[in-house]
Amino acid sequence: MAGLLIYHHVFVKFCNFASLYEPMHLEQIDRVATITKEDFLKNYFKPQRPVIIEKIVEDWPAFEKWDLDYMAEVAGDVTVPLYDDRPVRHDEGFNQAHAKMKMRDYVELLKNEPTRYRIFLWNILKASVAGGF
Numbered sequence: 491m492a493g494l495l496i497y498h499h500v501f502v503k504f505c506n507f508a509s510l511y512e513p514m515h516l517e518q519i520d521r522v523a524t525i526t527k528e529d530f531l532k533n534y535f536k537p538q539r540p541v542i543i544e545k546i547v548e549d550w551p552a553f554e555k556w557d558l559d560y561m562a563e564v565a566g567d568v569t570v571p572l573y574d575d576r577p578v579r580h581d582e583g584f585n586q587a588h589a590k591m592k593m594r595d596y597v598e599l600l601k602n603e604p605t606r607y608r609i610f611l612w613n614i615l616k617a618s619v620a621g622g623f
Contacts, residue, residue, distance in 0.1 A: 558597045565614055566594030572607040585611075 520534075521542040534541045547553045571587030578585075589607060591599070599605050 558600060561614075562594045562597040566592060566597075568593050568614075570596055570609055570612055572596065573610045574606040574608075 519540045519542055521544065523544050524546075525534075525541070525543055530541070530543075533539070569590050570593050572589040572591055574588045576588065591607075596607070596609070599607070
């Protein structure tokens with residue numbers, strides 16, 4: 491029994507469990523609507539501080555251009571891998587698609603009804619349809 495008490499004393503002393511119960515010191519993340527490149531580099535990039543930029547993509551052409559209709563137009567004939575919400579099984583192969591469908595048909599499915607199918611880690615640029623982007 492004495493050996494167990496000594497072990498416990500040494501274990502607690504060197505593991506410092508007290509640090510597990512200290513409160514975390516969190517800081518509020520800055521939030522800006524827009525930001526100049528210079529301000530971003532000076533105030534966030536160089537000091538490695540996070541920032542939320544609320545309207546960063548609104549000036550990008552893709553913000554207006556890339557909708558479901560556009561995806562069907564540029565990639566409609568491409569067959570895409572689809573995944574549902576079933577768990578991955580080792581005997582089915584990791585990351586094997588549960589179904590495949592032409593992008594045009596998948597877009598119509600998304601527009602017309604709820605679906606369990608989703609595209610996961612599919613890169614349209616690697617599918618050789620990048621001409622109109």
